[in-house]
Amino acid sequence: MLKSHKIEMEYYVIPIKNHFYIKPHLLQLIDNAPAETTVDDDDAQSISRYDYNIIKQKCPYWDFLIPHIDPALTIFFKNLENVRLLSGYPGMYVSAFWFQQYKKNNFHAWHTHCNNDYACVYFIELPKGASSTVFYDANDKEIKSKAKEGELLIFPANLPHCSPINMSDERKTVVAFNIKLDEGGSIVNQQNGFQ
């Protein structure tokens, strides 16, 4: 007999300082970045521009963003001290990053970020009518995150989540990235040399 017991999960929201300075520069760099488009809309996603599958040797929008999100990641890193020490993995690093732009009626259906510890979403453009990330919690309830434009959302990577249909005439833009805990003591992505 399998018994299911529920425990609480936490997600985190951290404002990104200087968002209104960052926003136009970042959007310009994302405009210039190579991107894919969902060609055949299906049940999984309809996204007007994204670069999840593109291998990035050098990435101007990420290079620009790193120093601006670093203070927020440092706060998160400190906050997670107990989890890091208890897990035996005191460090963390960014394992992948990408952007996604949603025009009207675009969406990203339920999914998880398996093989990662935390998923992060920086809301660069979040107009009225476009939703922040929605979670599917342990009580089978849909919970809309409290993150707003200009904020970084961090949540457990195995938590099912989605980006609901963008009902706004305006675009929604996010930069998303994954975090893994590891033996090290830094948040540098050693694989790609980000600092």
Ligand SMILES: [Fe+2]
């Ligand atoms: Fe996701």
